[in-house]
Amino acid sequence: MSSEQAEVVIVGAGLAGSIIAYQLGMAGIDVLVLESGPEIPANRSQYLERFYTSTLKTPESPYPPVTSLDPRRDPAGQNAPRATIADLILGWDDPKISYLVQKGPLPFTSTYERVGGGTTWHWVGTCLRMVPNDFRLKTFYGVGVDWPIGYDDLQSAYCRAEAEIGVSANVADQAYLGMTFPEGYAFPMHSIPLSLVDGSFVTAVTGTTFDSLPLVVSPTPAGRNSQPYAGRRVCAGNTNCTPICPIQAKYDATVTMNKALATGKVRVLYRTVASKVTVGADSNVNGIEFMQYQLADGPQTGTGVAVAQRYVIAAHAIETPKLLLNSGVANSSGQVGRSLADHPIYLAWGLMPEGKTIFPYRGPVSTAGIESLRDGAFRSDRAAWRIEIGNEGWNWPVGDPYATVADFIDGVNNGGANPSNTLLSGTALVRKLNDVFVRQFRIGFLVEQVEDDPDNADCFIKPSTEFNDRLGIPRPEIHYDLSDYTKKGFQKAKVLASHIIKDLLGAQELTHTIGPGYFDYEKEHYSFQGAGHLMGTYRMGDDPAKSVVDKYQRSWDHKNLFLVGDGVFPSTGTSNPSLTIAALSFQAGDTLANDLRAVTMQVQSNVAWQGTGVQLNAQVPRMVRYVSGKWQASREGGMVDGNGGSRHIAYSSYTLPNAAEGALIGRVGDGGKPFLIGDLAQLPVSEPGELQLCINDDLTGQHGAGLTDNIGALTIRIEFGTV
Amino acid sequence: MSTDLVNFIGLSSALIGISTEHLAPTIDPVGLPPIFLDYVCARVPPEALNALLSQYATLAADHVPPDEIARQVLAVPGQQKVPDAVLVARSIMKLWLLGVWYPPFAGPKFDGSAVVSDQAYIYSWAWKIAQAHPMGYSESFFGYWNSTPPSLEALTGVSANGQQGALS
Numbered sequence: 001m002s003s004e005q006a007e008v009v010i011v012g013a014g015l016a017g018s019i020i021a022y023q024l025g026m027a028g029i030d031v032l033v034l035e036s037g038p039e040i041p042a043n044r045s046q047y048l049e050r051f052y053t054s055t056l057k058t059p060e061s062p063y064p065p066v067t068s069l070d071p072r073r074d075p076a077g078q079n080a081p082r083a084t085i086a087d088l089i090l091g092w093d094d095p096k097i098s099y100l101v102q103k104g105p106l107p108f109t110s111t112y113e114r115v116g117g118g119t120t121w122h123w124v125g126t127c128l129r130m131v132p133n134d135f136r137l138k139t140f141y142g143v144g145v146d147w148p149i150g151y152d153d154l155q156s157a158y159c160r161a162e163a164e165i166g167v168s169a170n171v172a173d174q175a176y177l178g179m180t181f182p183e184g185y186a187f188p189m190h191s192i193p194l195s196l197v198d199g200s201f202v203t204a205v206t207g208t209t210f211d212s213l214p215l216v217v218s219p220t221p222a223g224r225n226s227q228p229y230a231g232r233r234v235c236a237g238n239t240n241c242t243p244i245c246p247i248q249a250k251y252d253a254t255v256t257m258n259k260a261l262a263t264g265k266v267r268v269l270y271r272t273v274a275s276k277v278t279v280g281a282d283s284n285v286n287g288i289e290f291m292q293y294q295l296a297d298g299p300q301t302g303t304g305v306a307v308a309q310r311y312v313i314a315a316h317a318i319e320t321p322k323l324l325l326n327s328g329v330a331n332s333s334g335q336v337g338r339s340l341a342d343h344p345i346y347l348a349w350g351l352m353p354e355g356k357t358i359f360p361y362r363g364p365v366s367t368a369g370i371e372s373l374r375d376g377a378f379r380s381d382r383a384a385w386r387i388e389i390g391n392e393g394w395n396w397p398v399g400d401p402y403a404t405v406a407d408f409i410d411g412v413n414n415g416g417a418n419p420s421n422t423l424l425s426g427t428a429l430v431r432k433l434n435d436v437f438v439r440q441f442r443i444g445f446l447v448e449q450v451e452d453d454p455d456n457a458d459c460f461i462k463p464s465t466e467f468n469d470r471l472g473i474p475r476p477e478i479h480y481d482l483s484d485y486t487k488k489g490f491q492k493a494k495v496l497a498s499h500i501i502k503d504l505l506g507a508q509e510l511t512h513t514i515g516p517g518y519f520d521y522e523k524e525h526y527s528f529q530g531a532g533h534l535m536g537t538y539r540m541g542d543d544p545a546k547s548v549v550d551k552y553q554r555s556w557d558h559k560n561l562f563l564v565g566d567g568v569f570p571s572t573g574t575s576n577p578s579l580t581i582a583a584l585s586f587q588a589g590d591t592l593a594n595d596l597r598a599v600t601m602q603v604q605s606n607v608a609w610q611g612t613g614v615q616l617n618a619q620v621p622r623m624v625r626y627v628s629g630k631w632q633a634s635r636e637g638g639m640v641d642g643n644g645g646s647r648h649i650a651y652s653s654y655t656l657p658n659a660a661e662g663a664l665i666g667r668v669g670d671g672g673k674p675f676l677i678g679d680l681a682q683l684p685v686s687e688p689g690e691l692q693l694c695i696n697d698d699l700t701g702q703h704g705a706g707l708t709d710n711i712g713a714l715t716i717r718i719e720f721g722t723v
Numbered sequence: 724m725s726t727d728l729v730n731f732i733g734l735s736s737a738l739i740g741i742s743t744e745h746l747a748p749t750i751d752p753v754g755l756p757p758i759f760l761d762y763v764c765a766r767v768p769p770e771a772l773n774a775l776l777s778q779y780a781t782l783a784a785d786h787v788p789p790d791e792i793a794r795q796v797l798a799v800p801g802q803q804k805v806p807d808a809v810l811v812a813r814s815i816m817k818l819w820l821l822g823v824w825y826p827p828f829a830g831p832k833f834d835g836s837a838v839v840s841d842q843a844y845i846y847s848w849a850w851k852i853a854q855a856h857p858m859g860y861s862e863s864f865f866g867y868w869n870s871t872p873p874s875l876e877a878l879t880g881v882s883a884n885g886q887q888g889a890l891s
Contacts, residue, residue, distance in 0.1 A: 048859070049841055051859060052841035052844045052845065053838045053840065053841055053844065054838065055823060055836050055838055057858075193866045193868065193869040194869060195868045195869065196868065196870075196871070234864075234865045235865055236861045236862075236864060236865060237865070237866075237867055237868045238859050238861040239855070239856070239859075239861070240858045240859035243859075244859065246860065246861075359854055359855070359871065359872055360853075360855070361853050361856070361858065362855050362856070362863075362867065362868040362872065363867070363868025363869075364868075367868070391868065393853070395858065401820075401821065401850070401852075401853060402821055402823070402849075405820045405821055405849050406817060406825075409813050409816050410813060423797065425737075425738055425739070425740070425790070425794065425797050425816070426737060426738065426739070426740040426789060426790035426793040426794070427740035427789075427790055428740070428790065429739065429740050429816075430741065430852055430875075430879060430881040431740075431881065431883055433820075433849065433852045433853070434852050434853065434854065434875050434883055435883070435884075437849075437852065437853035437855070438853065438854060
């Protein structure tokens with residue numbers, strides 16, 4: 001058994017793990033990442049080749065281990081299997097086929113990756129923020145669970161996440177339903193242009209309402225370059241964000257992980273599956289055991305334990321609770337694994353009227369949505385949703401262009417565009433296919449999933465007692481169902497979809513149910529699709545009895561254990577979760593860095609500029625927080641804290657003329673320009689150098705006793721993060 | 724170029740309505756036709772393919788128009804079972820249009836279909852017929868999706884009925 005040491009061990013090299021690793025690396029902290037899957041490839045050509053030559057072009061198709069319908073793979077023979085669309089097609093409820101041991105009553109239809117870079121390899125890139133009321137579902141609407149934080153608490157972290165991912169959007173388009181942005185804020189890049197498909201929706205819905213709420217098409221903020229950004233190219237509209245962007249114009253977590261590795265403080269062990277979290281007598285985690293392999297279906301090649309001061313599990317809403325439950329840790333609340341959620345999707349599609357061409361299969365997979373119905377009083381009654389407008393024709397619902405081409409060659413109607421089973425060939429075939437393809441569209445309603453009784457959730461994961469992977473690790477057993485509240489959201493989605501398609505677009509609706517996710521609600525039959533948005537299962541909260549982590553994503557049970565990713569979401573809202581995952585990861589990274597590297601020191605009142613030993617740079621946001629103590633710059637000013645007193649003196653010999661006398665002042669380097677800190681301030685990053693601190697007083701004694709009559713000192717903390 | 728290849732290209736062109744100049748251009752850096760012919764030869768009974776090629780050669784020699792050749796080759800007499808040669812012809816059509824070989828005599832599901840190669844996918848004709856590009860292989864530039872694409876005729880040589888699209 002090998003032994004590995006670092007200051008922080010992170011399980012998972014996906015979005016959350018990469019961001020935290022990078023932040024900690026920049027803070028000079030030694031990090032070890034354990035990743036269950038293979039390493040980040042030097043380039044994406046092999047993944048791309050696998051996509052091109054795969055007949056089953058699912059989101060997982062480019063990535064190892066290979067997924068296919070024939071031959072199928074037995075998950076019991078793989079070292080790091082994952083959920084796949086092939087599993088759903090071949091037998092979602094057969095554990096000999098499906099990695100997830102699904103107990104129903106409904107299938108869980110979302111999938112994920114276990115490779116370096118995680119599932120961001122095949123995310124669409126949607127970077128919507130949650131709307132403020134998403135955080136207060138219980139308070140405002142009497143359903144679900146409130147978050148222990150609100151929109152404003154995430155504001156600066158959202159901005160950092162948008163910078164790291166590289167989000168293209170315009171603030172004016174995104175300031176709806178109470179969402180605010182810092183004064184003067186601009187997204188890193190301008191918005192992505194709308195597609196011709198989007199344009200037809202703008203024309204059709206603008207000025208109309210649904211349930212008295214306006215229908216508004218908004219450009220979607222996207223983690224996709226509209227300008228060269230961070231050394232990566234501009235989007236070329238490959239219409240392939242899922243399964244793989246061929247040119248990495250779309251952000252993925254390998255970008256951040258590669259930066260983390262470049263700090264020289266981060267290393268990753270690939271093909272290393274965390275198998276057990278162990279806890280010492282002091283209730284702190286004291287190690288993470290792991291197993292290693294070389295070949296996806298080959299023998300185990302090693303075991304070990306990783307030891308650190310802090311531990312982070314960043315392995316998604318299924319693998320994280322699987323590890324915790326297999327280890328019997330962090331679960332005094334009984335909520336680990338509970339409230340598994342997705343954004344189950346109501347998919348609808350149709351064909352524009354004859355002669356009305358919209359030219360799909362062009363541009364990013366989605367460039368706009370209808371976001372105006374994400375919040376409203378209706379949330380007391382039924383689930384909210386956002387509507388994603390697709391640019392990929394019927395690729396998702398029927399598998400086009402394949403289905404329609406085969407239909408007109410074989411004289412059948414699997415795709416829906418050939419109801420008279422016409423056989424065509426030659427130029428007539430070309431013309432007909434063209435006529436169908438250029439008029440196709442689809443929309444997807446991402447429905448908020450809310451449990452009827454969130455403290456006794458119907459959806460949960462637990463370790464299987466029957467089925468293991470090749471390493472002998474119990475696989476996740478999934479119990480999944482949708483509440484009536486969620487189903488009612490589908491009911492409304494169906495009504496609006498048909499209204500938009502038939503009444504507003506004047507199009508022919510061809511929506512039908514697609515398995516395996518079906519349910520009936522009030523005598524109507526529905527099907528739902530997975531969004532790939534795995535949420536819940538280790539939620540954050542204010543009450544240790546009902547939540548797994550606190551608002552800092554720290555385990556209530558083990559103070560040196562952090563659980564990150566969208567498993568911490570107490571409720572799902574309607575926004576695609578990655579941006580919020582990234583924002584929360586920045587906050588968790590701050591907390592971890594502060595645990596290990598925050599500098600607490602005394603600043604003396606009777607000494608001029610005092611060095612802190614803290615080097616500032618543009619990559620690591622830092623702040624100074626007043627902790628305790630009082631000091632005095634003059635008898636008249638009296639004993640004050642870092643904010644200083646009421647006297648403002650303009651003498652040029654003062655540390656910062658016109659600032660409050662006795663206030664805490666900072667500068668960067670010996671010649672830096674002084675700036676006010678007070679009791680709390682973000683530190684400037686314009687010039688690198690050492691942070692120095694000083695009381696605001698007459699430094700040279702030109703107008704009195706100077707520093708010699710000062711008394712007292714302040715205790716301050718130089719932290720990581722943003723105010 | 725072998726006679727078989729000439730006939731294969733001509734047959735394919737008639738079946739899918741794309742000219743031989745488009746399927747097998749004089750300067751052809753991709754060179755799919757011989758790859759496709761070899762692929763098909765290895766996977767269907769020689770008599771079925773030979774029957775198709777000679778039927779095509781005869782009709783072409785008689786100057787039958789390509790669309791009419793396709794109709795005759797694909798004809799299913801009466802209520803009969805679809806002849807093997809027609810099934811093979813349909814698979815050849817899908818091969819060109821989708822880059823995928825669907826074994827002509829297989830069942831409907833998990834049928835052993837395969838993408839012939841990355842190039843077969845990238846240069847399959849369904850995408851051009853959609854006035855688009857293969858998903859995952861765009862040769863266009865940022866923002867192109869906000870404008871009307873080149874016409875069907877510019878992309879495939881086939882004019883659409885009353886259409887659509889800018890002149891390229």
